[in-house]
Amino acid sequence: MNKKRFPVRLNIRNNVIDMTHGSGGRAMAQLIEELFVKHLDNDLLRQANDQAAFNVPGGRMVISTDGHVISPLFFPGGDIGSLSVHGTINDVAMSGARALYLSAGFILEEGFPLSELEKIVVSMADASRNSGVPVVTGDTKVVEKGKGDGIFITTSGVGMVPEGVQISGDQARPGDTILISGTIGDHGVAIMSSRENLEFETSIKSDSAAVHTLVADMVTAVPGIHCLRDPTRGGLATTLNELAQQSSVGMILNENRIPVNPSVTAACELLGLDPLYVANEGKLVCICAPQHSQTLLAIMQAHPLGRNAAVIGEVTDDPNGLVQMQTRFGGSRIVDWLSGEQLPRIC
Amino acid sequence: MKYIDEFRRRDLAQQISSAIKKTADPEKHYHLMEFCGGHTHAIFRYGVQKLIPDNVSYIHGPGCPVCVLPVGRIDNALQLVNEYDVTLCTYGDLMRVPASGLNSLLRAKARGADIRMVYSAMDALNIARENPAKEVIFFAIGFETTTPPTALIIKQAQAEQIKNFTVFCNHVLTPPAMHSILGEPENSGQDRIIIDGFLGPSHVSTIIGSRPYEVFAEQFYKPIVIAGFEPLDVMQASLMLILQINEGRHEVENEYTRAVSRNGNQKAQALVAEVLELRSEFEWRGLGMVPESALKIRFEYAEFDAEKRFNIPPVQASDVKGCECPQILRGVKKPTDCQLFGTVCTPENPMGACMVSSEGACAAYWTYGRLSQ
Secondary structure, eight states, X not given: OOGGGSSXXXXXXXXXXXXXXXXXXXXXXHHIIIIIIHHHOOHHHHTOOSSOOOOOOSXXXXXXXXXXXXXXXXXXXXEHHHHHHXXXXXXXXXXXXXXXXXXXXXXXXXXXXXXXXXXXXXXXXHHHHHHTOOEEEEEEEEEOTTSSOSEEEEEEEEEEEOTTOOOOTTOOOTTOEEEESSOSSHHHHHHHHTSTTOOOOOOOOOOOXXXXXXXXXXXXXXXXXXEEEOOOTTHHHHHHHHHHHHHTOEEEEEGGGSOOOHHHHHHHHHHTOOGGGSOOSSOOEEEEOGGGHHHHHHHHHHSGGGTTOEEEEEEEOOXXXXXXXXXXXXXXXXXXXXXXXXXXXXO | OTTTGGGGOHHHHHHHXXXXXXXSOTTOOEEEEEEEHHHHHHHHHTTGGGGSOTTEEEEEEEEOHHHHSOHHHHHHHHHHHXXXXXXXXXXXXXXXXXXXXXXXXXXXXHTTOEEEEOSSHHHHHHHHHHOTTSEEEEEEEESTTTHHHXXXXXXXXXXXXXXXXXXXXEEBOHHHHHHHHHOOTTOOOTTXXXXXXXXXXXXXXXXXXXXXXXXXXXXXXXXXXXXXXXXXXXXXXXXXXXHHHHHTOOOEEESOTTTOOSXXXXXXXXXXXXXXXXXXXXXXXXXXXXXXXXXXXXXXXXXXXXXXXXXXXXXOOOOOTTOOHHHHHTTSSOGGGSTTBTTTBBTTBOSSGGGTSTTSHHHHHHHHHHHHO
């Protein structure tokens, strides 16, 4: 990197994004060099091409993309930067694959403080380094003030599926066991607690995390896992309904077994929410043949991101795709799709 | 969670369940109307119906403030945001309620109207304080429970001389609605609803107390049991109602003694009386015009009355054709009797108000009904 290209360094502390940062000229080049490349630095990114070229081993490849528009940008347990890395790594991982590379597209609003942008990029860099998945190419656009909401980040990821793994949402079969990797609702409640007009004191942090190493442990032990999915927007309830519909099966859950942090339960009581519909960003739902459930449960519980994993129900023969639940109270009810929105823009 | 888990205990639910099974006369059918959406929600969320014998059925009453708001008042609000440069603040569920011409506040917002979802009345006043150049209107809805906060912010706005703030008052009263459902005491018309007893309002009664219901028990010979919103409250109150019905009694009993007294919260009542007064009549979705069933802002606080500042005209708009909301809210018909139910009217695309809120009878039935198929 030739530092003399820009005699005056970017004033990150005091400056804001202006239209020149997206114009393709020197200001944009400087922003990329002194902010994005500086923090996200890796061999492929440093080549400064409009694309990244790399070799991949043979086999099945997966690609996934995820747009992040979260408000607020910074929340207990994470920010839009770390979330944009974790979200896409997780989407790739839900095929059983290990993500290899990420790309990132930034849409910045005129007037957005460079200091906040740097905080976000540093957080992305940390998340990427800790996950071992580099951001190898990217794009920056600037929109006029009032035409964005500070910053939107879209990330895409590619990964390779290990041989013999055929995980898909349509693979659930009657009799299968349903597992969850930990407590539900933490992310959504953390977001709510820091939202304008609704600030309340809670110790709850977002569970935002990349679960690909947990998935790697699981598919190594049981390559024949039927379904994996991360219960993000719409929460556990919506994810299970998606899987039930894709596989044309029913499900029966046991409310007693679904792990929920007591503070999340309390916050949900206060806000009139049902934790089943509140978003997660570091959890996965796993559906497997019953004979594999105990092996997988033990492996999940042995991993730091699966300590509170639990068997929460089973797949039933129901072509209508109804998800039902034995309530803790002793009754039963349908766990339906989320109608409308519980929380606006949470990821 | 303390003070919550105690009211959701499975073992106690089983005990009450067997007591109800023992007490309910198998030769009889018990029609219990739970007045509030909060009760409806508890019944469905915890699966209470499964713990109750088949000959005890719940009729979902009109106690969902979103559901009973007539189309005309939402049309009024839409007119406000379309004709004036105003910020309209309201509670979340109201956003999706269908107005005339398949419009809604949510759709108006998407087209650029400044409509904000708030979690409390005070948030609306704060928006007015923070944006003195903007005209801010609070679209106030709800039963007696949400009325004191509205009265409070109007007083506060006057004390602070906030000039850019008004309230579009749509607060309604519970006892006149019960009266309207039951009809006149002498009325024995064929459309009369078969209700053997009421699970009385929970949060509303914390404000107004249990005394206002006594007249119904006396005049209509209907037992009323004030019931909390936890599932054990609903079950215990159902048992109390069944006992009253069996014994031929018709009294006001209070299951929710931990929060409701006979006289209610007199401070809150005084606050409401100071700022708001009775309307001569008000339109309810499902019940039509009900005399003395709603509140308006008193003359002394007229400068904060959106109806006065913006000359809001009375609009009587008709509900969607074929929608049986009116009959469903009265308990005369079941959601499944409606031709629109589950066909063109679903929680994703609600036609009538009962499908909008999760507390609405149709939305709740949609969920439960599919389970029993």
